[in-house]
Amino acid sequence: MIADIKRGNLFSPVRKSDEEFSEILISGKSGGSRAERIISHGHVSPPGFWYDQDEWEFVAVLQGDAELEFESGTLRMNPGDWVIIPAHLRHRVKKTSETPPCVWLAFFGNE
Numbered sequence: 001m002i003a004d005i006k007r008g009n010l011f012s013p014v015r016k017s018d019e020e021f022s023e024i025l026i027s028g029k030s031g032g033s034r035a036e037r038i039i040s041h042g043h044v045s046p047p048g049f050w051y052d053q054d055e056w057e058f059v060a061v062l063q064g065d066a067e068l069e070f071e072s073g074t075l076r077m078n079p080g081d082w083v084i085i086p087a088h089l090r091h092r093v094k095k096t097s098e099t100p101p102c103v104w105l106a107f108f109g110n111e
Helices: none
Strands: 021-027 033-040 056-063 066-070 073-077 082-085 091-096 102-109
Touching: 073 082
Parallel strands: none
Antiparallel strands: 021 033, 033 102, 056 082, 056 102, 066 073, 066 091
């Protein structure tokens, strides 16, 4: 094992629960950027809820599928698909697959 490195597997399974699983993989010293692994087992945004973030978001689907809803329409995402969502672009998670679970890789920043 190489010393002083953090490692893992993006596809490591997690137990299905009522809550979506989110794990911060790395974050900037100033807190202005971070990378997360997110696993959704059919999770969606609550009715009427919209994300309106102060930071941009790059999100990619690694496994499963999902639909992101924007005020201008819906974006279907399959493995390998990615999108950059500018800060304050309202969006919500309309659908995620349950089997297999949807595995996301997301990067957030405001710099």
